[in-house]
Amino acid sequence: MVPKENESLSPEIRWGVGCLVAFAAIIGTLVLVFLISFALEPPTWVQVIIGMSLAVGGAIFAWLVASALGGHKDRGRV
Numbered sequence: 001m002v003p004k005e006n007e008s009l010s011p012e013i014r015w016g017v018g019c020l021v022a023f024a025a026i027i028g029t030l031v032l033v034f035l036i037s038f039a040l041e042p043p044t045w046v047q048v049i050i051g052m053s054l055a056v057g058g059a060i061f062a063w064l065v066a067s068a069l070g071g072h073k074d075r076g077r078v
Helices: 011-040 044-070
Strands: none
Touching: 011 044
16 A cells, blocks of 8 residues: 555654664764774763763654654645
8 A cells, every 4th residue: 555645654663764774873883982982992981971961862863753754744735
């Protein structure tokens, strides 16, 4: 069954795709942060702030992707 143009995806599918995309982005960022951490050896408090920023950034990115997939209710309205 193909959804109509004006229908949006179900919230479960939107959030699932959003979480998967955010997970892939966070893994890539995490690898870079680990490399920088081992090379520069910043203080512990900087590492904690970076870790918290990654967690919050991942949640915000997942919300952004899910919102983009959901569309806007007034999209068909002129």
